Amino acid sequence: MYYIQTMLNFSVFFFIYFFLQIFLYRFFKINLNKFFIVLFIISVSAVVGFYLYSIELLINLINLNLIIICFYFVMPAIINHAPATEIIHLITNKKINNKKKLKKSFLKGRVGKAVEKRLEINISSNLIKFNKGGFTVTKNAKKILIFLNLIKKIYKLESDAY
Amino acid sequence: MPTKFHICIIFLPFFLVLLSSVMFLLFQIFVNKNYLSNLIISFLLIFFLLLVVIYKLSPSLTGQQIFYLIFAYLCSSFIFMCIIQSPISGLQFTILRMIYLNPGISRKKIIKKYNSNHIFEERIKRLEAANIIYRNKSSFFLKNKKILLYLNFFLILKKIFNIKN
Numbered sequence: 001m002y003y004i005q006t007m008l009n010f011s012v013f014f015f016i017y018f019f020l021q022i023f024l025y026r027f028f029k030i031n032l033n034k035f036f037i038v039l040f041i042i043s044v045s046a047v048v049g050f051y052l053y054s055i056e057l058l059i060n061l062i063n064l065n066l067i068i069i070c071f072y073f074v075m076p077a078i079i080n081h082a083p084a085t086e087i088i089h090l091i092t093n094k095k096i097n098n099k100k101k102l103k104k105s106f107l108k109g110r111v112g113k114a115v116e117k118r119l120e121i122n123i124s125s126n127l128i129k130f131n132k133g134g135f136t137v138t139k140n141a142k143k144i145l146i147f148l149n150l151i152k153k154i155y156k157l158e159s160d161a162y
Numbered sequence: 163m164p165t166k167f168h169i170c171i172i173f174l175p176f177f178l179v180l181l182s183s184v185m186f187l188l189f190q191i192f193v194n195k196n197y198l199s200n201l202i203i204s205f206l207l208i209f210f211l212l213l214v215v216i217y218k219l220s221p222s223l224t225g226q227q228i229f230y231l232i233f234a235y236l237c238s239s240f241i242f243m244c245i246i247q248s249p250i251s252g253l254q255f256t257i258l259r260m261i262y263l264n265p266g267i268s269r270k271k272i273i274k275k276y277n278s279n280h281i282f283e284e285r286i287k288r289l290e291a292a293n294i295i296y297r298n299k300s301s302f303f304l305k306n307k308k309i310l311l312y313l314n315f316f317l318i319l320k321k322i323f324n325i326k327n
Contacts (some may be wrong), residue, residue, distance in 0.1 A: 010229070010233075021323075022322055022323060025323050025324075026322075026323060026324045053164070055164050055168045055172075056226060058164070058172065059171075059172070059226060059227065059230045062172065062230070062234060063230060063233055063234060063237075066233070066234060066237035066238065066241075067237065069237070069241055070237050070240055070241065073240070073241060073244040076254075077316060078316065078319045078320055078323055078325060079323070079325060080253075082316075083253070083278075083281045083282070083285045084251070084285045084288065084289060085312075085313055085316060087282070087285055087286065087289060087295075087302075088289070088294070088295070088304065088309055088310075088313050089313060089317070091295065091302055091303065091304055092304050092310060092313070097301040097302055097303060098300060098301050099286075099300050099301065099302060100300070102302060103279075103282055106278065106282050107278050107279070107282070111278060111281070112278050113278070114253055114278055114281060115253070115257065115272065115273055115276060115277055115278065115281070116273070118253045118254045118257050119257060119269065119272065121254060122254060122257060122258060127254075127258060128258065128261055131266070132266065133266070133268060134265070134266030134267050134268050135261045135265075135266070135267055135268070135269070135272070136261065136265045136266060137258060137261050137262045137265075141258055141262070142262065144255075144258070145255070145258060145259060145262050148248060148249040148255060149249070151245060151246065151248075151249055152249045152250075154187065155186065155187055155190050155197070155246060156190045156191065157190075157197060157246065157249060157250050158250070159249055159250050159251070159256065159259075
């Protein structure tokens with residue numbers, strides 16, 4: 001019984017957070033999933049968890065923070081259109097199977113300007129800056145790239161390009 | 163007041179994700195399969211181990227702790243999978259990497275080097291390699307219907323969030 005109550009309590013928070021995100025994004029185009037907002041919530045939780053010596057509270061706080069981090073990773077996939085998902089969507093829902101037609105629809109569709117859109121996102125996230133007619137990466141972007149390159153090397157992963 | 167047992171419970175899901183990441187690394191080195199299969203297999207094996215641990219410790223665990231162990235493991239694994247996926251197919255990171263390797267590159271050159279044409283060809287290759295789609299003459303068909311769950315999940319979320327273009 002207590003187990004079900006725990007799950008229900010947790011589901012309530014999950015739905016409040018989920019519907020708050022929907023409300024803010026649908027009506028005001030505000031995305032709560034920003035790095036500094038997530039970092040702020042984690043910091044506040046760490047302080048609260050440290051000063052209130054309660055195991056139940058600590059467990060709930062960790063779960064809440066994990067949900068917030070998961071949302072941080074899921075949100076870009078919701079806002080942006082992923083190319084692979086678009087291809088599957090065209091094949092299954094739009095019934096476009098021929099390669100030439102598929103490519104034409106892909107390029108004309110919402111993913112056709114994917115590179116330009118991602119460039120804009122990188123600029124607005126301060127990951128790249130425009131300097132003397134060209135783009136350069138910022139210090140933060142360098143750190144992210146070094147980390148991701150390390151992951152790529154350790155796990156022997158191959159990226160699509162570059 | 164947290165005891166040693168409580169501290170073990172708190173760190174257990176994260177330790178298991180670490181174990182799953184080591185297992186994934188070993189699979190990547192020794193098993194000649196695609197990375198996604200290796201990732202999913204390592205996640206499932208450790209999840210099974212977690213269920214065994216929960217079963218063994220169940221008399222001394224509360225409902226909240228069991229829920230925490232499962233939930234924290236699932237969330238942390240998801241975060242790990244996202245981190246692994248980012249350098250492989252993250253479009254945003256591919257562009258960042260290109261600018262990092264070619265400082266001062268112009269918008270025109272970026273789009274000339276990496277555009278939707280390239281992306282289409284790359285993704286078709288990857289979807290074929292992952293056995294998600296297959297080619298019959300000059301047409302493509304869906305092979306793995308499980309991917310529709312993922313597709314529909316995101317289509318519903320896009321509708322809920324009112325994402326159009």
